[in-house]
Amino acid sequence: MCQLLGMNCNVPTDICFSFTGFQARGGATDVHSDGWGIAFFEGRGTRVFLDPQPSCSSPVAELVRRYPIHSTNVVAHIRKATQGAVGLENTHPFMRELWGRYWIFAHNGNLADFAPACDGSFVPVGRTDSERAFCWILQELRRRFGSTAPATDVLFAAVHELTLAVAGHGEFNFLLSNGDWLFAHASTKLAYIVRQAPFARAHLNDQDVSVDFSEVTRPDDRVAVIATLPLTDNETWTTMVPGTLWWFAEGEPVRTFATLPGPERKAGA
Numbered sequence: 301m302c303q304l305l306g307m308n309c310n311v312p313t314d315i316c317f318s319f320t321g322f323q324a325r326g327g328a329t330d331v332h333s334d335g336w337g338i339a340f341f342e343g344r345g346t347r348v349f350l351d352p353q354p355s356c357s358s359p360v361a362e363l364v365r366r367y368p369i370h371s372t373n374v375v376a377h378i379r380k381a382t383q384g385a386v387g388l389e390n391t392h393p394f395m396r397e398l399w400g401r402y403w404i405f406a407h408n409g410n411l412a413d414f415a416p417a418c419d420g421s422f423v424p425v426g427r428t429d430s431e432r433a434f435c436w437i438l439q440e441l442r443r444r445f446g447s448t449a450p451a452t453d454v455l456f457a458a459v460h461e462l463t464l465a466v467a468g469h470g471e472f473n474f475l476l477s478n479g480d481w482l483f484a485h486a487s488t489k490l491a492y493i494v495r496q497a498p499f500a501r502a503h504l505n506d507q508d509v510s511v512d513f514s515e516v517t518r519p520d521d522r523v524a525v526i527a528t529l530p531l532t533d534n535e536t537w538t539t540m541v542p543g544t545l546w547w548f549a550e551g552e553p554v555r556t557f558a559t560l561p562g563p564e565r566k567a568g569a
């Protein structure tokens with residue numbers, strides 16, 4: 301099972317603390333050793349770091365851990381290969397342009413017999429089911445809305461419908477962002493925490509590292525961190541109900557839709 305990490309904030313924030321624990325899961329505290337990647341949005345641009353080496357021993361990961369890049373949306377992934385060989389072209393997260401913005405996508409799971417018709421507007425470079433699903437979602441969004449991006453609530457509803465179609469093929473935990481928001485689908489396993497005032501000390505699960513957020517934040521800061529499994533052992537994380545799609549903006553959940561049979565769920569439910 302791959303590992304996902306996302307961050308959505310109301311002010312640009314670095315992810316060094318969370319990434320320190322996350323990095324260890326790539327071959328040190330867990331078995332995911334088939335590559336890793338992370339993407340930071342900075343305005344309309346992105347910084348993307350990818351490496352097919354295990355993150356626990358990757359010099360690139362060490363650079364990221366020590367480099368306080370400030371961003372309002374971050375998507376990271378540690379890979380355990382299921383479809384596609386270990387290689388840079390199959391390393392998440394994936395990036396494409398749509399409506400004049402970069403989109404970033406990372407997936408945890410396995411999609412069986414997922415071979416949608418592609419019209420050539422978005423073409424996978426690697427051999428993963430993940431990149432194939434990402435390209436198909438963007439293709440269908442462009443087909444539905446043309447050359448103009450819809451309002452975010454309309455877009456979220458459309459991504460929900462497309463998620464329903466893909467999720468029928470298997471496990472489809474994912475993170476998706478265009479820099480303005482972060483969508484997260486908990487097919488089987490995701491959790492999140494919102495850090496805001498009053499801030500306190502946090503201690504990592506995977507490393508003996510702590511930080512007192514009251515010393516490094518301002519009173520109005522708000523940060524949502526999403527991960528496959530909680531990163532800290534002294535904070536209360538919310539387990540996202542399996543079969544739910546979440547919209548995060550400004551460091552908190554805005555809306556949630558069910559992707560399994562049942563009524564719409566409200567954010568935080």
